[in-house]
Amino acid sequence: MVLLEIHEPGETPRPHEADDAAVGIDLGTTNSLVAYSHAGKPEVLRNIHGEGLVPSVVAYDRDGEVIVGYPARDRMLDAPDRVVSSIKRLMGRGLEDVKALAGTLPFAVEPGAQGMVRIRIGERALTPVEISAEILRALKKRAETGLEQPVTRAVITVPAYFDDAARTATRDAARLAGLQVLRLVNEPTAAALAYGLDKGSEGLYAIYDLGGGTFDVSILKLDKGVFQVLATGGHTALGGDDFDHLIAEQFLVERGETNPSIGTAKAALRAAREAKETLTAADAGRWIIDVAGRKSVHALGRAELEAMITPLIEETVAIARRVIEDARLAAADIKGVVLVGGSTRMPLVRRKVAALFGTEPLADIDPDEVVALGAALQAEALTGGSSTLLLDVTPLSLGLETMGGVVERVIERNTPIPVAHAQDFTTYQDGQNAMLIHVVQGEREMVDQCRSLAKFVLCDIPPLVAGAARIKVTFAIDADGILTVAAREETTGAEQRIEVKPSYGLAPEDMEAMLKAAMVHARADVELRLLTESRVEARRASLALRSALQADGDLLAPIERRTVENALAGIERAIGSADRDIIEGWIEKLDAETMFFAERRMDRGIRTALAGVAIDRLERNLETPARGEPAAE
Amino acid sequence: MFCPTCGVVLPSAAIDHFVRLDLARGYDVDLAELDRRYFAQQRQLHPDRFATKSATERAHSLAHATDLNRAYETLKDPLRRAVYLLELAGIDVTGETKTSADPTLLAEVMERREALDDAASPSEFAAVVDAAEADAERCRAGLASAFAAADWARAGALTLRYTYLARLLDEARARRGRPTSSPAFAAALK
Numbered sequence: 072m073v074l075l076e077i078h079e080p081g082e083t084p085r086p087h088e089a090d091d092a093a094v095g096i097d098l099g100t101t102n103s104l105v106a107y108s109h110a111g112k113p114e115v116l117r118n119i120h121g122e123g124l125v126p127s128v129v130a131y132d133r134d135g136e137v138i139v140g141y142p143a144r145d146r147m148l149d150a151p152d153r154v155v156s157s158i159k160r161l162m163g164r165g166l167e168d169v170k171a172l173a174g175t176l177p178f179a180v181e182p183g184a185q186g187m188v189r190i191r192i193g194e195r196a197l198t199p200v201e202i203s204a205e206i207l208r209a210l211k212k213r214a215e216t217g218l219e220q221p222v223t224r225a226v227i228t229v230p231a232y233f234d235d236a237a238r239t240a241t242r243d244a245a246r247l248a249g250l251q252v253l254r255l256v257n258e259p260t261a262a263a264l265a266y267g268l269d270k271g272s273e274g275l276y277a278i279y280d281l282g283g284g285t286f287d288v289s290i291l292k293l294d295k296g297v298f299q300v301l302a303t304g305g306h307t308a309l310g311g312d313d314f315d316h317l318i319a320e321q322f323l324v325e326r327g328e329t330n331p332s333i334g335t336a337k338a339a340l341r342a343a344r345e346a347k348e349t350l351t352a353a354d355a356g357r358w359i360i361d362v363a364g365r366k367s368v369h370a371l372g373r374a375e376l377e378a379m380i381t382p383l384i385e386e387t388v389a390i391a392r393r394v395i396e397d398a399r400l401a402a403a404d405i406k407g408v409v410l411v412g413g414s415t416r417m418p419l420v421r422r423k424v425a426a427l428f429g430t431e432p433l434a435d436i437d438p439d440e441v442v443a444l445g446a447a448l449q450a451e452a453l454t455g456g457s458s459t460l461l462l463d464v465t466p467l468s469l470g471l472e473t474m475g476g477v478v479e480r481v482i483e484r485n486t487p488i489p490v491a492h493a494q495d496f497t498t499y500q501d502g503q504n505a506m507l508i509h510v511v512q513g514e515r516e517m518v519d520q521c522r523s524l525a526k527f528v529l530c531d532i533p534p535l536v537a538g539a540a541r542i543k544v545t546f547a548i549d550a551d552g553i554l555t556v557a558a559r560e561e562t563t564g565a566e567q568r569i570e571v572k573p574s575y576g577l578a579p580e581d582m583e584a585m586l587k588a589a590m591v592h593a594r595a596d597v598e599l600r601l602l603t604e605s606r607v608e609a610r611r612a613s614l615a616l617r618s619a620l621q622a623d624g625d626l627l628a629p630i631e632r633r634t635v636e637n638a639l640a641g642i643e644r645a646i647g648s649a650d651r652d653i654i655e656g657w658i659e660k661l662d663a664e665t666m667f668f669a670e671r672r673m674d675r676g677i678r679t680a681l682a683g684v685a686i687d688r689l690e691r692n693l694e695t696p697a698r699g700e701p702a703a704e
Numbered sequence: 705m706f707c708p709t710c711g712v713v714l715p716s717a718a719i720d721h722f723v724r725l726d727l728a729r730g731y732d733v734d735l736a737e738l739d740r741r742y743f744a745q746q747r748q749l750h751p752d753r754f755a756t757k758s759a760t761e762r763a764h765s766l767a768h769a770t771d772l773n774r775a776y777e778t779l780k781d782p783l784r785r786a787v788y789l790l791e792l793a794g795i796d797v798t799g800e801t802k803t804s805a806d807p808t809l810l811a812e813v814m815e816r817r818e819a820l821d822d823a824a825s826p827s828e829f830a831a832v833v834d835a836a837e838a839d840a841e842r843c844r845a846g847l848a849s850a851f852a853a854a855d856w857a858r859a860g861a862l863t864l865r866y867t868y869l870a871r872l873l874d875e876a877r878a879r880r881g882r883p884t885s886s887p888a889f890a891a892a893l894k
């Protein structure tokens with residue numbers, strides 16, 4: 072037993088850690104999953120119907136109710152303007168990025184603060200972070216139901232190619248959902264973990280992950296339980312969704328729609344997706360779009376589909392080639408290729424990947440589940456200890472804006488993380504007391520071709536002649552791939568105040584407001600749980616009393632019996648109430664008013680027991696009524 | 705690295721990369737051995753091992769892992785290793801002031817770059833790359849003997865040459881591997 076815990080000054084222990092389960096979450100564009108690992112055996116947590124996948128779809132009912140998963144997806148056609156799908160494509164994105172995605176998003180986007188986007192749902196304008204948080208809440212709830220214990224910690228996977236803004240947005244979403252992120256793990260790395268442990272493989276492996284919205288490819292070296300990522304690359308907006316769009320466009324043309332409504336567009340997308348998935352096994356088929364009072368029939372064959380999407384698959388192959396080069400390897404060096412993501416079921420994808428690597432790809436773990444399984448393994452490793460180790464890299468170079476908008480790289484892509492880089496800056500004017508530092512991420516030469524991560528104003532620089540001040544700025548990328556910046560004025564040794572201006576993402580005030588809203592949400596959740604508990608308690612008490620009446624009713628005088636029966640009727644009525652206090656009040660009343668009955672039953676119990684029964688039985692009998700609970704026969 | 709009595713991880717000390725990875729200081733590094741040492745240390749010190757530990761321990765582990773990564777990256781790469789060895793000897797070859805040091809070297813680099821730009825076919829391109837690659841290999845061999853003989857002047861000159869070749873090769877790699885332009889989406893679904 073711990074009597075006293077000693078902590079470093081200023082440090083508080085993290086509460087209730089050991090009690091809570093840590094799960095792995097694959098937060099996908101199309102589908103999300105939650106898995107839990109115990110003793111190195113990860114398992115996907117399913118609902119009562121045995122479904123593991125939770126479609127990443129959120130529906131906002133008119134009465135304020137939020138629905139996630141299959142039921143939300145089913146509403147897509149009835150209430151298309153209240154249903155959001157593929158929100159992952161907007162995580163950490165700014166308005167500029169959204170313009171580039173124009174036409175591929177099945178929802179209405181509008182500008183928000185800080186160059187952020189918001190999704191218009193009826194009267195509300197929601198951020199991608201809030202919408203993602205709903206999916207995470209649903210997964211958390213599923214895990215809690217499945218594991219029958221609170222779940223507050225998770226490993227969440229992100230595409231390896233996610234940049235800092237998208238990672239930060241994912242972390243924010245988790246926080247809103249009441250989950251502490253133990254680690255953000257890259258999806259292909261998680262997949263490798265699930266495969267590697269399964270097979271005890273050694274050597275060089277490629278993970279090719281083509282999901283609904285994103286493409287990722289990573290090269291890993293597996294060595295005695297170490298999973299070392301050598302290089303990674305991808306595209307944050309290339310996946311099954313894009314195939315659906317190409318097919319849907321053709322269907323809409325065939326239907327003669329030039330300016331389809333959002334409802335018609337969604338119906339076309341749905342048909343397109345069905346067509347695409349069917350053509351993985353079938354050679355051809357016909358699909359019907361029945362929307363806006365008009366039916367149209369569309370024929371599509373696999374060859375035609377493949378011709379349509381070949382340029383996109385070729386692009387993934389080109390990216391994979393570059394990543395192999397980045398790892399200073401040749402395709403022939405790769406021992407095995409692991410396929411991840413629903414879109415890798417397509418025969419064309421398998422053929423192209425096999426041709427690139429000259430080997431048949433591995434797909435023996437369900438490509439939908441492998442990422443979540445790996446995340447669960449990592450959650451167990453982080454909380455329970457493990458002999459495996461993931462060594463990941465940063466997918467994108469980090470740079471600083473210099474004169475003329477040119478980028479100076481300070482951390483190259485594929486550098487192992489955590490990593491830090493310190494750089495000295497100086498003033499270029501006499502008496503200059505502030506300086507703007509602009510951090511960007513990306514591989515291009517010019518600042519405006521890269522993603523702007525943050526603009527920092529270094530203030531309070533002591534007034535010195537130009538070039539005399541020395542400010543050391545440290546850029547650090549942690550094991551989650553998230554950037555932090557610290558600055559110090561070296562000549563005077565004074566710590567500098569840094570004004571952080573995230574170029575994209577949530578302003579601290581926004582986050583604050585959302586957390587507050589989430590707290591209200593959480594409080595409502597707690598209330599509901601307490602109410603449920605009270606009801607269960609009341610029901611149990613009334614049942615117990617009923618059976619006691621049946622067994623030992625003869626102990627009561629008629630007037631006493633009426634008192635007990637009144638209490639019973641009262642509590643049974645109270646169970647229907649939505650007011651916890653009323654229910655609790657009746658439970659207490661019942662306890663008090665039936666005390667004498669319990670005591671009499673206890674007496675009888677002792678007498679029966681003493682009539683020649685062993686002592687331990689006696690004790691057991693004594694125990695039961697002592698809890699104030701008439702024993703049921 | 706760990707407190708001998710209570711076992712908590714201690715702050716990362718400022719030690720040189722060779723000491724950190726427990727390797728003899730020199731240009732010849734056995735890369736398999738380097739991997740082994742690096743993995744062994746990361747197994748003990750990586751932040752993933754400290755996810756549920758105190759904030760102080762987590763901060764120390766982060767610093768250790770960051771320092772280990774820097775050491776590993778520096779010693780793994782033959783060019784960065786050379787630069788680092790020179791740095792340890794108090795010599796700065798790649799600083800801004802030295803870039804114009806050798807006019808014949810500059811002229812040669814310009815020439816190769818133009819050859820790369822003018823390459824009319826993939827095979828011509830590959831020929832330029834192969835020649836640069838072979839030259840880089842000669843640099844590495846020369847560096848090994850220069851460092852072994854503590855011939856700092858020769859090591860410095862070779863490192864400078866190697867720096868230019870590496871830059872050229874990086875560029876060639878970037879050009880060859882550049883992904884095709886991103887897909888164009890029709891606007892029917894606006």
Ligand SMILES: Nc1ncnc2c1ncn2[C@@H]1O[C@H](COP(=O)(O)OP(=O)(O)OP(=O)(O)O)[C@@H](O)[C@H]1O
Binds near residue numbers: 282347349413
């Ligand atoms: N049999 C199939 N044939 C073709 N495509 C399929 C098949 N089954 C699923 N898909 C596609 O796979 C995609 C979903 O894959 P997955 O669940 O791996 O994506 P995700 O994890 O949600 O997305 P991401 O990893 O990009 O965030 C969808 O586009 C879906 O249409």
Ligand SMILES: [Mg+2]
Binds near residue numbers: 097099100258282412
């Ligand atoms: Mg996925």
